[in-house]
Amino acid sequence: MARKPRLHVPGGVYHVMLRGNAGQDIFFSEGDRAVFYLLVQEGIERFGHRVHGFCLMTHHVHLLLQVADVPLSRSLQNLAFRYTRWINRERGQVGHLFQGRYKAVLVDADAYLLELVRYIHLNPVRAGLVADPAEYPWSGHRAYLGMETLPWLHTEWVLGQFAKRLATSRKRYAAFVAAGMAEGHRPEFHGGDDDGRVLGEESFLAQVLEAPLAPPPPDLAAILDYVCPRYETNVDALGKPSRTHHLAEARGVIGWLAMHTGAATLTEVARRFHRDLATLSQAVRRIDLASQQDPAAARKLKRAINEITKA
Known part of the structure; x- marks a missing residue:
């Protein structure tokens, strides 16, 4: 059901x-x-x-x-x-x-x-x-x-x-x-x-x-479409074994956005990119800390949520 x-x-x-x-x-x-x-x-x-x-x-x-x-x-x-x-x-x-x-x-x-x-x-x-x-x-x-x-x-x-x-x-x-x-x-x-x-x-x-339903969360594809161009990467590259900093950061941003919009769980994101859950959690935590310490980073993430949820 x-x-x-x-x-x-x-x-x-x-x-x-x-x-x-x-x-x-x-x-x-x-x-x-x-x-x-x-x-x-x-x-x-x-x-x-x-x-x-x-x-x-x-x-x-x-x-x-x-x-x-x-x-x-x-x-x-x-x-x-x-x-x-x-x-x-x-x-x-x-x-x-x-x-x-x-x-x-x-x-x-x-x-x-x-x-x-x-x-x-x-x-x-x-x-x-x-x-x-x-x-x-x-x-x-x-x-x-x-x-x-x-x-x-x-x-x-x-x-x-x-x-x-x-x-x-x-x-x-x-x-x-x-x-x-x-x-x-x-x-x-x-x-x-x-x-x-x-x-x-x-x-x-x-x-x-009769009241409007809570808007459905975006799907993970919408987040990928938003993040990948901004990090000059693609889904295939994110799933390959690589410790490149900007790819790790991109996965962290994807995980953070997925969690905050309800698009997917971190477990699902980790599985999507063949990553260890603990490693992805650490990347998300770094993004979270940056958003708390840097107002510009917080505004950037807020803008991302607004654009993704409106898509």
Whole structure:
């Protein structure tokens, strides 16, 4: 059965789930979780979305995200790629960390925002890890209670549903979460209802399905057509055994663009050019670092994305 296309609704709220490949762990230390926090914050600054709730478990992640104009797929592909690169480098491994495509459910926030925040923050309680969600350090719950500060977590919208005064809203939020402590698994929050991409009443579903679909990613051929002339090379040359610097850089740019546009995975690009995945990942990392340190390089890559996606 063909996959249903992603739905992109600017301002839409999504329950996102990222799971370890074959159920494997994705966090191995507090340092890993701290890096994930940093990457989430950088993603917010870059793509303009908001995080309203989250929970990091050992082998999966829940995020409650509100997107801006940039489709969810771009920000999550960036997050997954950069975090996978961190883990693989730290643990001396290669290959996939996350299981296939991320799961994302577009949610009717008017009906489900509060319930979803509670559901996500109670995940450690349902898993038997803690008796009180405030005891779990890797979710947004403690920040909602004012027990810690996470500048990138947007708590105002949810707390504003309970009261105008912050102290009162926090007390009412805590009582609301406590009232759901006995709640079990909610399959509809995981996409187990009708159209698994959307959670809401029929009117919300109809409205969403009339919205434009997320634009399909370009194919790898479009990226090759863009990059090859600029490096005065061709596809055959890129696939031959050669350590020439400009060819290695061209492959790195192709890999970077493929990852950022969703055209292909790095594994697919490596296979296309008969290259080792770890070597290609290093080339992509060099391109990524250059874009962060050199504004001109960043503008060049942004222009490339714009031209490729418009083609």
